[in-house]
Amino acid sequence: MSSCHGGPPRSGLLPNPSILPPRPATDRPIIVAIVGPPNSGKSTLFNRLTGLRQKVANFPGVTVEHRMGKAKLKDQHEVFLVDLPGVYSLHPRAEDEQVTHDVLKGEQPDFPKPDAVMLILDSTNLGRNLVLAAPILSLGLPTLVLLNMADDLAARGGKVDIAALSNELNCPVALISAAKGTGIDRIQQFLLGTAVRLNSPPPRIELPVLHDVPKCRQWAAKLGIRASYRAPAPPLWTRRLDAIFLHPVWGPLIFAAIVVAVFQSIFSWAKPVMDGMQGFVLTSGIWMKHVLPDSPWRSLLVDGVWSGVGAVVVFLPQILLLFLFIGILEDSGYLARAALIADRTMSKFGLQGKSFIPLLSAYACAVPAIMATRVIENKRDRIATMMIAPLMTCSARLPVYTLLIAAFIPNIPLLGGILSLPAATMLSLYVLGFLAAIITARVLKSSILRSRGSSFVLEMPPYRWPTWQSLTLRLIDRARVFLRRAGTVILLVAILLWVLAHLPLENGKTPPLEHSVAGMIGKTIEPAIKPLGFNWKIGIGLITSLAAREVIVGTLGTIYGIEGDEESQAKGLQTALHKDLTASGAVALLIFFAFAMQCFSTLAVVKRETGGWKWPVFQFSYMLVLAYSGSWLAFHIANHFLA
Amino acid sequence: MAARKKRRKAAANPPPLTLADLQLGQRCILDRLDLPEDMARRLMELGFLPGNEITPGKRAPGGGPRVFRVDGSEVALRQETAARLYVRRDPESDFVVLT
Numbered sequence: 045m046s047s048c049h050g051g052p053p054r055s056g057l058l059p060n061p062s063i064l065p066p067r068p069a070t071d072r073p074i075i076v077a078i079v080g081p082p083n084s085g086k087s088t089l090f091n092r093l094t095g096l097r098q099k100v101a102n103f104p105g106v107t108v109e110h111r112m113g114k115a116k117l118k119d120q121h122e123v124f125l126v127d128l129p130g131v132y133s134l135h136p137r138a139e140d141e142q143v144t145h146d147v148l149k150g151e152q153p154d155f156p157k158p159d160a161v162m163l164i165l166d167s168t169n170l171g172r173n174l175v176l177a178a179p180i181l182s183l184g185l186p187t188l189v190l191l192n193m194a195d196d197l198a199a200r201g202g203k204v205d206i207a208a209l210s211n212e213l214n215c216p217v218a219l220i221s222a223a224k225g226t227g228i229d230r231i232q233q234f235l236l237g238t239a240v241r242l243n244s245p246p247p248r249i250e251l252p253v254l255h256d257v258p259k260c261r262q263w264a265a266k267l268g269i270r271a272s273y274r275a276p277a278p279p280l281w282t283r284r285l286d287a288i289f290l291h292p293v294w295g296p297l298i299f300a301a302i303v304v305a306v307f308q309s310i311f312s313w314a315k316p317v318m319d320g321m322q323g324f325v326l327t328s329g330i331w332m333k334h335v336l337p338d339s340p341w342r343s344l345l346v347d348g349v350w351s352g353v354g355a356v357v358v359f360l361p362q363i364l365l366l367f368l369f370i371g372i373l374e375d376s377g378y379l380a381r382a383a384l385i386a387d388r389t390m391s392k393f394g395l396q397g398k399s400f401i402p403l404l405s406a407y408a409c410a411v412p413a414i415m416a417t418r419v420i421e422n423k424r425d426r427i428a429t430m431m432i433a434p435l436m437t438c439s440a441r442l443p444v445y446t447l448l449i450a451a452f453i454p455n456i457p458l459l460g461g462i463l464s465l466p467a468a469t470m471l472s473l474y475v476l477g478f479l480a481a482i483i484t485a486r487v488l489k490s491s492i493l494r495s496r497g498s499s500f501v502l503e504m505p506p507y508r509w510p511t512w513q514s515l516t517l518r519l520i521d522r523a524r525v526f527l528r529r530a531g532t533v534i535l536l537v538a539i540l541l542w543v544l545a546h547l548p549l550e551n552g553k554t555p556p557l558e559h560s561v562a563g564m565i566g567k568t569i570e571p572a573i574k575p576l577g578f579n580w581k582i583g584i585g586l587i588t589s590l591a592a593r594e595v596i597v598g599t600l601g602t603i604y605g606i607e608g609d610e611e612s613q614a615k616g617l618q619t620a621l622h623k624d625l626t627a628s629g630a631v632a633l634l635i636f637f638a639f640a641m642q643c644f645s646t647l648a649v650v651k652r653e654t655g656g657w658k659w660p661v662f663q664f665s666y667m668l669v670l671a672y673s674g675s676w677l678a679f680h681i682a683n684h685f686l687a
Numbered sequence: 688m689a690a691r692k693k694r695r696k697a698a699a700n701p702p703p704l705t706l707a708d709l710q711l712g713q714r715c716i717l718d719r720l721d722l723p724e725d726m727a728r729r730l731m732e733l734g735f736l737p738g739n740e741i742t743p744g745k746r747a748p749g750g751g752p753r754v755f756r757v758d759g760s761e762v763a764l765r766q767e768t769a770a771r772l773y774v775r776r777d778p779e780s781d782f783v784v785l786t
Contacts, residue, residue, distance in 0.1 A: 132732040169759035172734055257731040258738075261758075275759060282761075286754070290745040384763050388751035391765075499768055500752055501729060504761040 075124045075156060076115075076235060077148060080164035081176055082130035083505040085192040087111075089164055089222035090127040091517050093231065115235060123235050126158065134179035135255060148183055160186040162231070167191035167219065168276050168506075170204060174264035177213065179254050181247050187215045188234040194219040194227060196506075202276030209271035212249040223511050282377075282506040289381050299385055302378075306369045308467045314362040318446075321361070322616060325354035329605075343554075344542050351605030352538030352598040357530050359443035359594070364519050366439055370408055371518045375510035379404065380502060387500050393482040394489030399429040403481065406436035407474075408522075410646045414653060424495040428488045430653060431663055434646050435481040435639065437474045440593040444637050445473055447597055451618035452630040469634075477638050480670065534598050537588050541602050557581075557603065576636065576672070577629030577679040589642045596637075628682035632675040640671035706755070707770035709743045715774035717741055722771050734758025735772065 080086045094113030111127040128147060129140035136142040143152065150157030163180050165173035170191065181187060191197075191204065197219075210217040216234060220227030249270070252263035289295055329350050336342040373379050383400040390400055399420060406413035413433045420426040437445075449466045456465040463471075489495070544562035546554045557563045558580075565587060566580030573583050581603055589596035597617070604620040625633065641647065641664045650660040709715055717739050720727040734757040735741070744754040744761060752763040764772075 132729075135728065172758045172760065175732070257728060258736050261731075261734075261736055286745055290747060290754070292748040295748045380763075384747045384752055384754070387747060387763075387765070388749050499726060500763065500765045501726075501733065501768070502752075502763045503733060504754055504763060 073122065073124045074160075075126060075158045076160045076162060077158035078125060078127050078162050078164060079144065079148065079176070079180060080130060080192075081132050081166070081173055083503060084130070084164050084166045084173065085222045086127060086130060086164050088511065088514055089162075089190070089192065089220075090125060091514055092222050092225060092228065094125055095517075117236055118232055119236060121236075131176070133176065133257075133260075148180075148185075158185065160188070160234075162188045162190060162234070164190045164192050164222070166193055167197045167204060168193050168200065168202060168279075170273050171265055171268050171275065172261070174267050175257075175260045177267070178251050178260050178263060181213060181215065182251055182254060184246070186237075187213075188231065189213060189215060189217040190222075190227075190231070191217065191219045192222050195221045195224055196279075197276050200276030200279065201274075203272070203274050205272045209267070209273075212247065212267055212270050214245050214247045223508070279506045285507050286381070286504075289378065290384070295381075295385055299382060302373075304463065304471065306366075308463060309365070309369075312464075312467070314365050317361040318358055321358045325350065325358060326616065329354070340546070340554075343546075344539070347605035348538050348542030348602055349535065351601040352541070353530050353535055354601065356443060356534050356594050356598045356601075357527070359446065359597075360523060360526060362442055362446060363439045363526055364523060366442065367408060367519055367522045368515060370405075371515045372510050375508065375514055377505045377507045380504050383502060384504070390482070391500075393486045395425065395428065395482070395485050399425065399485075402429055402433060403436055406433040406438060409438050409440070410434040410436070410643065411649050414646065414649045417653075422495055424489075424493040427654060427659060428485050428493045430650055431488060431493075431659065431666075432481040432484050434641055434643065434663070434667065435477050435484065437477040437638070438593075438643075440643065441473075441637055443594045443597045444589075445470055445634060447600075447617060447621075448630050448634055451621045452625070452627050473634060473638055476635075480639060484666075484670075529592065529594075533592055534595055537591055537595050538598050538602055541584070541588060541599055545603070575679070576675045577626060577632045577683075579624050581624050582629075582633065586636075589637075591642075591644055593637060593642045627686050628679050631682040632679035635678040636671045636675040638671075639667055639674050641667035703773050704775060705770045706741060706743070706764075706772040706774050707766050709774070711743055711745070713776070714740060714742050715776050718773045718775055720772055722768070726768075730764075730768075730772075733762050734760060735762075741772075741774065 078086050078090055090111060090113060093115040113125050113127070114122045115125050116122055126147070128144040131141050131144045134141075134145050134148065136145045146152040147155060148158065148161070161180060161183065163177060165176065167173075177189060189209070191206065191209075197203070204219070206217045206219050216230070218227050218230035218234075220230070249263075249267060252259040254260065289298060329346050332346050332350065333342065336345070373382070382404070386400050399417070402413045402417045402420075410433045413436070414430050417426045417429045417433070420429060449469050453466045453469050457463075458465055458468055541562060544565070545557055545560045547561050548555065550559065554560075555563075558567070562584050563580065566583040569583045569587070570578075570580040573579075573586065578586070581600075584603065585596035585599045588599040600617055600621065604617060621630075647660045647664060650663060651657055654660070704715070706715070706717075717735060717737050719737055720730060720735060722730065736758070739758055742756040744756050746753040747763070750766075752765045753769065754761050754763050755769075
């Protein structure tokens with residue numbers, strides 16, 4: 045089936061790539077847009093075609109993310125693919141739909157109009173999916189229609205005559221499975237022809253009036269009949285799984301169990317790898333000290349850069365594990381069910397169900413989460429979601445939490461060994477961030493961001509097995525982002541800190557840390573943070589972590605690297621910390637990091653999204669107040685109990 | 688639209704049935720959407736078109752939104768939204784056995 049040609053050869057369809065005339069010389073690469081409704085497998089196809097040759101980018105002027113990638117053709121040429129936000133129609137409502145609309149119409153500033161379109165549709169629900177073909181074909185661009193999930197369609201007894209469909213639409217049509225990789229040859233063939241096709245002929249079947257949804261749906265139905273489309277049987281497994289996952293009792297219990305399992309495994313599975321990496325950073329640092337001649341440069345390299353950056357890079361396995369779990373939940377279709385379960389709770393706090401998915405992705409990072417709020421049409425709901433997103437425990441907090449928990453929280457088994465005290469502490473911090481977020485939302489929504497009723501409309505995708513390729517690509521992407529930050533922000537802060545910690549010179553020698561510029565800065569803020577149980581060294585960390593939360597780990601690495609002799613370095617950061625923090629101070633520091641807005645990137649995105657400094661300044665201030673009072677309370681309560 | 692108005696009149700005599708009144712598995716035909724244009728359009732794009740058949744499915748635990756089977760897919764709506772979708776019962780099929 046998948047190798048079928050879309051009917052007899054005609055203009056617009058080039059059956060044999062070898063007879064193509066030579067490509068015209070163009071000064072810009074060929075751009076092909078991938079369009080489709082949400083859940084049609086757009087991203088899977090994009091990953092399949094581009095592999096690692098892709099990156100996330102932003103259109104100039106707007107914040108909607110899209111992915112650009114290169115697909116290598118059989119003739120060694122490359123075609124640029126752009127993965128546009130999923131849409132149900134070209135009638136723009138939300139900002140992401142506007143972007144898809146503008147790009148396809150050639151109205152997106154500074155972005156060339158695509159040379160061709162690949163329209164990807166879910167073949168298991170072709171009746172509704174074909175509606176999108178009408179506005180896409182009316183663009184007049186060369187179009188390849190891809191009917192995805194061919195394996196599902198066949199397995200569930202559905203069928204479609206792609207030759208007939210191709211004949212009606214007057215464009216090539218292919219039946220593919222992006223997840224399994226079948227039918228991809230046909231795409232290669234189409235892409236090979238994109239350089240020479242300028243226009244596509246209008247479809248044989250007359251297009252409907254585009255703004256009339258019922259007319260468009262009728263048109264799609266007629267098209268389906270002419271293509272002898274037989275809809276597949278309902279997805280039995282999805283129904284069976286929903287009976288469990290949406291069960292009044294089991295549903296919420298499984299939801300809770302999944303969350304607990306994720307945290308427990310982040311802690312226990314990543315630990316051996318992290319211990320190994322930490323050992324490597326320490327021993328290689330000591331080795332470098334022995335090999336290199338004694339000089340300020342050696343100190344900068346070993347104490348500044350290596351201990352600073354190394355202390356942060358150690359946390360890569362843990363962050364990847366978190367993203368692996370989020371990826372599995374999202375790709376399998378469970379996340380939509382989780383949103384459904386959570387909607388009622390969310391609405392009690394004045395938020396709408398659509399706020400749930402941005403907030404969930406804020407567990408990974410607040411920056412994409414704030415961009416993801418664009419799906420919320422109500423402006424006040426959107427700002428409220430942006431304001432609380434950084435309270436969700438992002439992955440940059442993970443290194444800080446892990447370090448402090450491993451150093452100060454004893455490993456006591458709880459609940460008969462299902463959960464350990466460190467994992468439970470970590471889980472409580474996540475819950476705390478979530479509670480703070482929804483309570484803040486409640487306060488905001490009943491005061492400065494009050495609005496009338498909101499809605500929740502969410503399509504439930506069928507359950508699917510996540511593919512290894514998609515999961516791997518996610519992880520590689522996250523690893524790149526994390527390492528890039530380690531190589532830029534964290535590296536710069538580490539170098540700057542090393543310099544500030546070595547100046548001013550005393551009699552031509554480096555001063556003790558206390559007398560250095562960094563030490564003096566820490567001493568200056570010490571009176572303000574003393575009530576929280578932090579001394580001036582932690583103060584230095586608090587200041588550097590304004591750039592990004594995980595920087596404090598690097599900073600402490602650098603501080604102890606400079607201060608300590610080899611012996612105390614080998615004992616690692618965890619032991620060294622005990623010199624400067626009490627257990628109650630550590631609890632206070634955890635709370636401070638749970639609430640404080642220490643991330644330049646997030647503030648910059650909020651400024652860009654809201655179009656001014658008002659909201660980011662408000663956000664920074666309220667979170668600082670929350671962090672300060674929260675950790676003050678925590679310090680005193682912990683002191684009371686631990687003393 | 689004229690034919691639809693007539694149908695609405697017939698169904699409006701008392702009390703109008705909405706999607707929120709139906710039980711799990713009670714099939715119905717959508718008559719009209721009493722929602723702001725933007726919202727109505729979004730729902731129509733998802734398959735909530737007058738004349739289409741809708742089957743209420745599972746409800747989120749604790750009285751949350753309900754999943755509706757419509758036009759080959761499943762879409763979750765809150766109760767207050769479902770209450771704005773006027774429907775009539777499908778005379779041919781009453782309850783369907785849900786797997």
